Structure formats: C-alpha cells, structure tokens
Amino acid sequence: MDKIVNEINPYLVKIFNEVLIIEENALKGSRFNDLSIKEMHTIEAIGMYGENTTSEVAKKTYVTVGTLTVSINNLVKKGYVERIRSEEDRRVVKLGLTKKGRLLYRLHDKFHRDMVKETLSDLSEEEAEILVKGLRNLHLFLDRTKNSL
Amino acid sequence: MDKIVNEINPYLVKIFNEVLIIEENALKGSRFNDLSIKEMHTIEAIGMYGENTTSEVAKKTYVTVGTLTVSINNLVKKGYVERIRSEEDRRVVKLGLTKKGRLLYRLHDKFHRDMVKETLSDLSEEEAEILVKGLRNLHLFLDRTKNSL
DNA sequence: AAAATTAGTTTGAACATCAAAATGTTTGAC
DNA sequence: GTCAAACATTTTGATGTTCAAACTAATTTT
Numbered sequence: 364m365d366k367i368v369n370e371i372n373p374y375l376v377k378i379f380n381e382v383l384i385i386e387e388n389a390l391k392g393s394r395f396n397d398l399s400i401k402e403m404h405t406i407e408a409i410g411m412y413g414e415n416t417t418s419e420v421a422k423k424t425y426v427t428v429g430t431l432t433v434s435i436n437n438l439v440k441k442g443y444v445e446r447i448r449s450e451e452d453r454r455v456v457k458l459g460l461t462k463k464g465r466l467l468y469r470l471h472d473k474f475h476r477d478m479v480k481e482t483l484s485d486l487s488e489e490e491a492e493i494l495v496k497g498l499r500n501l502h503l504f505l506d507r508t509k510n511s512l
Numbered sequence: 513m514d515k516i517v518n519e520i521n522p523y524l525v526k527i528f529n530e531v532l533i534i535e536e537n538a539l540k541g542s543r544f545n546d547l548s549i550k551e552m553h554t555i556e557a558i559g560m561y562g563e564n565t566t567s568e569v570a571k572k573t574y575v576t577v578g579t580l581t582v583s584i585n586n587l588v589k590k591g592y593v594e595r596i597r598s599e600e601d602r603r604v605v606k607l608g609l610t611k612k613g614r615l616l617y618r619l620h621d622k623f624h625r626d627m628v629k630e631t632l633s634d635l636s637e638e639e640a641e642i643l644v645k646g647l648r649n650l651h652l653f654l655d656r657t658k659n660s661l
Numbered sequence: 662a663a664a665a666t667t668a669g670t671t672t673g674a675a676c677a678t679c680a681a682a683a684t685g686t687t688t689g690a691c
Numbered sequence: 692g693t694c695a696a697a698c699a700t701t702t703t704g705a706t707g708t709t710c711a712a713a714c715t716a717a718t719t720t721t
Contacts, residue, residue, distance in 0.1 A: 662721105664719100664721080666719070667717080667718070667719085668715100668716090668717080670713105671713085671715095673710105673711095674710090675710085676707105676709080676710105677707085678705100678707080678708095679704105679706085682703075683701080684699100685701100686698080687696105687697080687699100688695100688697075689694100689697095690694090690696095691694090
C-alpha cells in the first residue's frame with residue numbers, strides 16, 4: 364500500500380502543479396493570447412447557453428462577485444462575453460459568450476477531451492472504469508474535505 | 513470511448529479547479545494561516561534538505577527569480593525559510609526550511625498522502641496499478657504538450 | 662585585468678483579489 | 692400602496708502577486 368502511495372503522490376503533485384501552467388502557455392501560443400488561464404476558466408464557467416448569473420459564475424469560480432464584476436468588465440472589453448439584464452428580475456445579470464467566446468470555449472473543451480483520450484489511450488474498457496472509480500474517490504475526498512472546513 | 517471521456521472529463525475539471533481552493537482553505541483553518549497556497553508550494557519546492565538554489569526553486573514553481581526573491585523575503589520574515597550563501601560560489605543562495613518550515617512541509621505531505629490513500633481506499637492492488645497507468649499517461653501528455661509549446 | 666556571463670535583488674507598472682460602501686430592484690409587512 | 696428589509700450587482704480602496712528591466716556582486720573567459 365505505502366509503495367503505491369509513493370508512486371501516485373508525485374504524479375498527482377506534478378499534474379496539479381503543471382496543468383495550469385501548461386494551459387496558460389497553450390493559450391499564450393494561440394490566437395487567444397490576450398487571455399489568462401483564470402479568464403479562460405471564467406469563460407468555461409459562463410458556459411455555452413447564457414443561463415448563468417454573475418453570482419452563479421462567481422460561486423463556480425470561487426471568487427467574490429466584486430472580483431467577478433471586474434473580470435467580466437475585461438472580458439466584455441475583449442469581446443468574449445456579454446451581459447444581459449434579466450427581464451424577469453432586473454437586478455439579475457445573465458452572462459453569455461459572444462461568437463468569439465463560444466469558439467474559444469469549444470477549443471478549450473477539445474484540449475480537455477484530447478487530454479482525457481490520451482490518458483485512456485492504452486486502457487481497456489474495464490481498466491477505464493477502474494480509473495473513473497479512482498477519480499471519483501479523489502473527487503469525493505476533496506468534496507468531503509471542502510465541507511469539513 | 514466517447515461515453516467514458518464524457519464521464520472522466522468533468523471529474524478532472526472539478527478536481528483541478530477545486531484542489532487549490534481546498535488546500536488554501538485547509539491552510540487558512542490551520543495554525544499556518546499566515547500562508548497562501550502559493551507560498552505552500554514554494555515551501556514544497558524548497559524541500560527538506562536545503563540543497564536547492566533560488567534559480568532552481570523559481571524554475572520548479574514556474575515564476576521568475578525576481579518574483580521568487582520577493583516571495584522568499586516574506587517567507588523568511590514569517591520564519592519558514594532561511595537563506596544560506598553558498599561557500600563554493602558566493603553568487604549562489606541555497607534555500608532551506610527552518611524547523612517551523614519543516615513541520616509544515618511534513619503536514620502538507622501528510623495531506624497529500626491521505627488524499628491518495630482515500631483515492632485508493634476501495635481499490636485492489638491490481639486496480640491501483642491501473643490507476644497509476646492512467647495517471648502516468650496523463651502526466652506524459654502534459655509533459656509532451658509542455659515541450660511542444 | 663578587462664569583458665562577458667551568471668546569480669540574485671530591487672524597482673515600477675499592471676493586474677487580481679477582497680471587504681466594505683454604494684446603487685438599483687424586488688419582496689414583504691403593515 | 693408605501694416603506695423597510697433583502698437582494699444582485701457594481702464601485703472603491705487597500706493589499707498582494709507578478710513580470711520585465713535595471714542593477715549589484717561574483718565568477719569565468721579571453
């Protein structure tokens with residue numbers, strides 16, 4: 364047991380440390396080089412269907428609504444996001460992606476899917492299911508930890 | 513194949529997004545609440561044996577040496593890190609952890625190890641090996657992507 | 662021994678973040 | 692119906708992080 368912990372731990376540490384840097388660099392090398400990885404994840408949280416409010420996106424991205432407002436100002440200025448006042452409740456702002464924003468969303472989604480495909484490349488169906496089980500355990504641990512703080 | 517990509521992708525996205533937040537909150541709730549998660553990872557990169565230089569730690573943490581110098585100033589002030597001029601080459605600064613820094617290092621390491629243990633909790637030896645294989649693939653994908661930028 | 666290189670520090674500008682105050686809208690109590 | 696409370700968002704001011712570039716000091720090369 365300890366042996367395998369010693370094997371997995373460094374992979375996880377390296378993966379966590381590197382994935383953000385790598386995504387940031389992938390952005391910098393693309394035509395969307397006016398965005399940071401944080402802005403990319405904000406766009407990811409806004410999603411394709413313009414149904415999320417400012418508060419909801421702030422919650423998803425773990426920042427205060429004040430911080431999100433500033434960030435959305437920049438994303439609107441850069442042409443990725445638009446604000447739409449809700450007609451049912453005029454306090455509420457729905458956030459949506461522009462055409463350019465949706466293009467980027469799909470590109471980033473493809474990056475993630477390619478990453479997962481590579482991860483599964485030489486695994487059988489049954490082995491992939493086991494991987495899912497492990498990731499589910501990890502995810503449950505994190506959620507439990509989050510809620511016990 | 514597509515079905516399982518659709519299953520794994522959201523787990524990875526959530527895990528990546530949450531792990532930093534959760535570690536940050538775990539720190540805030542501990543006796544080491546004067547540190548951010550970035551500072552924690554700097555301490556992790558400095559390591560237990562005081563053999564790493566400023567440049568090496570900057571490279572590991574993906575920041576410029578200037579940024580690291582500022583960060584190390586704070587960690588020295590807070591009592592976690594000490595600078596030791598190298599005697600062989602007096603331009604070089606070796607970074608080491610104080611007693612307090614080493615205590616924190618071990619605590620953080622335990623957090624990681626507990627996380628991995630939970631991930632493996634209901635997996636057999638063979639299943640754990642399959643998980644390692646998947647993580648190795650993911651890690652190789654990230655390294656390949658990094659080097660092709 | 663002068664010039665070039667290297668390791669690290671300092672500085673100034675840009676940006677991210679939060680908490681708290683401010684603005685505009687809706688809901689509920691009377 | 693009106694007024695107070697609650698709510699969603701924005702604005703503001705302070706703090707912290709980051710980078711690039713200028714700088715200092717030590718070493719290596721020529």
